[in-house]
Amino acid sequence: MKRSLILPAVLLSLLSLISLAWAQKTASTRPVTIIRAGVLIDGMSPSPRHNVIITIRGNIITDVADGGVAIPTNLPADATFIDLPQSTVLPGLIDAHTHIFLQGEDPAEGGYDIQLLKYPLAFRAARATVSARRALEQGFTTLRDMETEGAGYGDVGIKMAIEGGYIPGPRLFVSTRAISTTGGYPLEGYAPEIEVPKGVEIIDGPIEARKAARGQLDHGADWIKVYMTHRSWVGKNGELVSQPTLTVEELRAIVDETHGWGKKVACHSYGGEGMQRALDGGCDSIEHGLQLTDAQVAQMLRQGTWLCPTLSVYYTDWAPADTPEGQRDRKRASEHEVSFRKALKAGVKIAFGTDMGGIPWSEPIAQEFPRMVAFGMTPMQAIQSATSRAAELLDMKGKLGVIAPGAYADVVAVQGDPLANIKILEGVNFVMKDGKVFKNDLPSKK
Numbered sequence: 001m002k003r004s005l006i007l008p009a010v011l012l013s014l015l016s017l018i019s020l021a022w023a024q025k026t027a028s029t030r031p032v033t034i035i036r037a038g039v040l041i042d043g044m045s046p047s048p049r050h051n052v053i054i055t056i057r058g059n060i061i062t063d064v065a066d067g068g069v070a071i072p073t074n075l076p077a078d079a080t081f082i083d084l085p086q087s088t089v090l091p092g093l094i095d096a097h098t099h100i101f102l103q104g105e106d107p108a109e110g111g112y113d114i115q116l117l118k119y120p121l122a123f124r125a126a127r128a129t130v131s132a133r134r135a136l137e138q139g140f141t142t143l144r145d146m147e148t149e150g151a152g153y154g155d156v157g158i159k160m161a162i163e164g165g166y167i168p169g170p171r172l173f174v175s176t177r178a179i180s181t182t183g184g185y186p187l188e189g190y191a192p193e194i195e196v197p198k199g200v201e202i203i204d205g206p207i208e209a210r211k212a213a214r215g216q217l218d219h220g221a222d223w224i225k226v227y228m229t230h231r232s233w234v235g236k237n238g239e240l241v242s243q244p245t246l247t248v249e250e251l252r253a254i255v256d257e258t259h260g261w262g263k264k265v266a267c268h269s270y271g272g273e274g275m276q277r278a279l280d281g282g283c284d285s286i287e288h289g290l291q292l293t294d295a296q297v298a299q300m301l302r303q304g305t306w307l308c309p310t311l312s313v314y315y316t317d318w319a320p321a322d323t324p325e326g327q328r329d330r331k332r333a334s335e336h337e338v339s340f341r342k343a344l345k346a347g348v349k350i351a352f353g354t355d356m357g358g359i360p361w362s363e364p365i366a367q368e369f370p371r372m373v374a375f376g377m378t379p380m381q382a383i384q385s386a387t388s389r390a391a392e393l394l395d396m397k398g399k400l401g402v403i404a405p406g407a408y409a410d411v412v413a414v415q416g417d418p419l420a421n422i423k424i425l426e427g428v429n430f431v432m433k434d435g436k437v438f439k440n441d442l443p444s445k446k
């Protein structure tokens with residue numbers, strides 16, 4: 001008996017030696033990239049760091065060394081050295097509220113409705129690949145895409161194509177079809193006899209709500225998106241009024257189901273009754289959040305609810321001032337500023353979001369940063385909202401939105417100091433995603 005045990009033991013230790021050697025070999029064969037950054041905003045630290053050497057192996061950052069240290073001399077012969085002494089280096093940026101399947105629909109070209117009524121899905125998917133590429137070109141290496149607007153599970157397909165290396169694009173966290181109620185989403189305004197498609201999955205009642213969440217999670221949703229308000233208008237006393245959609249019971253069924261899958265629920269919510277139901281129903285993030293009362297801010301702090309404001313989109317395309325729509329548009333913007341300032345002051349967790357797609361993808365995503373700074377954020381707070389804070393929202397703390405050992409090598413660079421002029425972030429010159437350089441317009445040696 002004893003003898004027969006010895007042989008397997010020897011074999012086992014031999015095997016483990018071989019596998020150790022193999023592991024060391026693969027570790028050492030992962031390509032090494034060294035980036036020298038003149039200035040580093042690492043996504044976490046309160047102030048920038050200078051003359052930093054970032055070491056990357058494969059797609060992971062393995063070392064970040066400060067203070068003018070020498071370039072390591074013991075590098076493998078095939079190591080890549082990227083010298084950015086005149087640049088400010090940052091983590092890849094995160095936009096936590098986008099729509100790659102929307103293109104800033106021009107009413108003159110048929111607006112939103114034409115997307116669902118006349119465009120084949122393949123056409124919309126082709127355009128979504130362009131949106132994804134546009135985001136990556138601008139240094140946004142991660143998006144939380146907040147529903148496909150009638151394009152079904154198209155976002156899951158785009159994500160697969162990016163992950164498979166077929167098309168360039170950011171890391172996607174997708175929410176697929178989204179959920180609202182009867183009377184709670186376009187297309188609308190058609191004759192009742194005509195059945196038109198809807199931009200979301202429509203539910204009525206907690207059973208349908210739970211079933212919709214299950215279906216979307218089953219088909220690849222990373223987040224569930226719920227519309228808790230729909231139409232908005234200016235009320236009799238000049239206040240902004242928003243039509244609530246789901247009941248608390250309907251929302252609770254969705255939140256309960258989604259949390260069971262270890263995932264989270266994002267709630268489009270402008271204010272009023274719909275906002276209250278969103279908070280009482282346990283939403284994880286409030287999208288837009290145009291109108292927050294003091295009590296609601298306190299409830300968000302208590303519950304740890306995120307706010308994903310989207311300021312810029314409410315400052316464009318206003319209807320004429322003397323129309324009800326024009327008054328509503330102006331009221332939305334002015335309320336949003338007040339609520340943003342209030343939430344910021346109170347310490348509500350804020351993640352950067354834009355509603356790109358509502359804004360044409362030809363426009364800069366980073367236009368949101370100066371709005372946040374104008375409404376009270378420091379430039380560093382605004383940057384962290386699009387890096388480490390947004391990563392936390394995505395449950396990717398330490399992996400995304402930070403330049404630190406163990407994080408994915410998503411790295412961007414700009415020329416100049418974004419802390420002095422935040423608009424500089426509209427001109428990202430260098431983009432690395434997952435350890436691979438996607439774009440480098442900088443006049444630097446490689």
Ligand SMILES: [Zn+2]
Pocket residue numbers: 097098099146355358
């Ligand atoms: Zn949106």
